[in-house]
Amino acid sequence: MxxxxxxxxxxxxxxxxxxxxxxxxxxxxSAAELVRWMTAMQAQDLQAALWAVGVRVPGAGIADVRAAINSGAVVRSWPMRGTLHLVAPEDLRWMLELTAERLARSIAGRHRQLGIAWTDVEKARDLALDRILSEGPISRAGLFRVFDAGGQPTQGQRGIHLLGSLCRHGWLVLGPFAGNQQLIAAFDQWIPASRAxxxxxxxxxxxxxxxxxxxxxxxxxxxxxxxxxxxxxxxxxxxxxxxxxxxxxxxxxxxxxxxxxxxxxxxxxxxxxxxxxxxxxxxxxxxxxxxxxxxxxxxxxxxxxxxxxxxxxxxxxxxxxxxxxxxxxxxxxxxxxxxxxxxxxxxxxxxxxxxxxxxxxxxxxxx
Structure with missing residues (x-):
């Protein structure tokens, strides 16, 4: 007992x-130790998330937290609730495997409205990985141009739903910074060791x-x-x-x-x-x-x-x-x-x- x-x-x-x-x-x-301890920290507002880490790490500055994300010591993705969180890289895969299927069912109606079938997700995956594996991480706007050119329209939230699906299934992840936005990276390249x-x-x-x-x-x-x-x-x-x-x-x-x-x-x-x-x-x-x-x-x-x-x-x-x-x-x-x-x-x-x-x-x- x-x-x-x-x-x-x-x-x-x-x-x-x-x-x-x-x-x-x-x-x-450190930022990495803190995020690992917290398990997951909501991060849809990036600036808020940086301070959520910083306030718990004595003496840390915003550059320290950004550096942890920029190096991949802390990663930002959609592990649960359809919302961005900060997590330790080694934890992201098993979190996704726990939560992705249930979330996919909950947004299936929205995907039907947007005209997203599983074949569209697979096509978007191939387009994204072909571009990223050959030329490196890409901005969201750049990735959406790749989708559009490959016959996967991104207007009306279709693009962000495609991106979210690719991240939830462990093909893509938010990666290094370019200014104040994060580029999109290939999961297996950015996180070479994430536990299943x-x-x-x-x-x-x-x-x-x-x-x-x-x-x-x-x-x-x-x-x-x-x-x-x-x-x-x-x-x-x-x-x-x-x-x-x-x-x-x-x-x-x-x-x-x-x-x-x-x-x-x-x-x-x-x-x-x-x-x-x-x-x-x-x-x-x-x-x-x-x-x-x-x-x-x-x-x-x-x-x-x-x-x-x-x-x-x-x-x-x-x-x-x-x-x-x-x-x-x-x-x-x-x-x-x-x-x-x-x-x-x-x-x-x-x-x-x-x-x-x-x-x-x-x-x-x-x-």
């Missing part, structure tokens, strides 16, 4: 997640790593995060539950790593912490139930109108207390927070913590 713990103070939930997500006093040594795992082994490992890096979390959180069937998730979980701690709170069962659970006894960090997190950060986005760190009454201020676009958040002691924005550029750039109405005014210590967080972000940008 897995170790058990009980939680009575709801404010503790966010601080436990800070520790799991390397936002407490346990930051990672049996489905049961892959899913069990996925579960274990999610709860270690995101816990406390529920099985439903993981099923939403990956869009894998909850029934299959529950079956695979039996293989790893002994390696996790069961946490009961308000009638719901959560799971987390023993190391983080031990902080409940030895001292949980983060009571006076303040973080400036990017939009789409895993601390907010990585769960289907976000109420432990975000008051439901403020949810529309983070995702206005439920449009799926997450704003930057101010997080104090594991609780989202407002949003923030960067105003100005260069030496005149400043971080401007906007705290939620009714939030207790910041005292001197909180103001100092905010100033340190802002200084850290500005330093990250100019590294």
């Amino acid at each position: 897995a170790a058990q713990a009980a939680l009575r103070d709801p404010r503790t939930m966010g601080r436990l997640r800070l520790a799991s997500q390397r936002l407490a006093d346990n930051g990672a040594a 795992l049996a489905r049961e082994e892959a899913l069990a490992g996925f579960l274990l790593r999610y709860f270690r890096s995101h816990g406390p979390a529920t099985l439903r959180d993981f099923a939403w995060w990956t869009q894998l069937p909850l029934t299959e998730v529950r079956g695979a979980f039996e293989r790893v539950r002994q390696e996790l701690v069961e946490l009961e709170f308000e009638g719901t069962t959560y799971w987390l790593s023993p190391d983080v659970a031990a902080l409940l006894d030895t001292g949980l960090p983060g009571a006076r912490s303040l973080h400036l997190l990017p939009g789409f950060d895993e601390f907010v986005l990585g769960y289907t139930d976000r109420t432990h760190v975000l008051d439901p009454g403020h949810a529309d201020l983070i995702v206005p109108g439920g449009n799926g676009v997450f704003k930057k958040t101010v997080v104090a002691a594991g609780k989202v207390i407002g949003t923030w924005a960067l105003q100005g550029t260069g030496p005149r750039a400043v971080v401007v927070p906007e705290l939620f109405e009714g939030t207790q005014p910041m005292g001197p210590a909180a103001q100092a913590a905010l100033a340190r967080a802002a200084k850290r972000y500005l330093a990250f940008l100019v590294d």
Whole structure:
């Protein structure tokens, strides 16, 4: 039977997640180490993703995170939910093998609307690989020209759906930078070693790593995060539950790593912490139930109108207390927070913590 713990103070939930997500006093040594620990980090907004890594790697600058992507030490692709994520290169293949088929079924109707049959995907694959293997990585615009010239139209989102299909099936991947955009590379060239795992082994490992890096979390959180069937998730979980701690709170069962659970006894960090997190950060986005760190009454201020676009958040002691924005550029750039109405005014210590967080972000940008 897995170790058990009980939680009575709801404010503790966010601080436990800070520790799991390397936002407490346990930051990672490098971008590659951090992404490997987090397992997958949403990255549809590239600039936000760079800071999501940087805020968890003490002393890292934006150049360090870009270099990790540019070298292939961190890769960006569509491993789950039809959304771009940062992952470790050795993990991408087994993630795709777990999730691609289910996602393909979910968008089959859209592909029919766009006139994309499997033969079209195969033709696009051949066109893309012929060009990339002979001349090297290519821009998205350049690849779409190749598709168009080869009889695979790209208008009306058809091009991006073709590209997504080729990436989900492990033929293409986003590769090195060209300015502020990533070129598209051949998967087997850009990632010469990416593991293929049996489905049961892959899913069990996925579960274990999610709860270690995101816990406390529920099985439903993981099923939403990956869009894998909850029934299959529950079956695979039996293989790893002994390696996790069961946490009961308000009638719901959560799971987390023993190391983080031990902080409940030895001292949980983060009571006076303040973080400036990017939009789409895993601390907010990585769960289907976000109420432990975000008051439901403020949810529309983070995702206005439920449009799926997450704003930057101010997080104090594991609780989202407002949003923030960067105003100005260069030496005149400043971080401007906007705290939620009714939030207790910041005292001197909180103001100092905010100033340190802002200084850290500005330093990250100019590294």
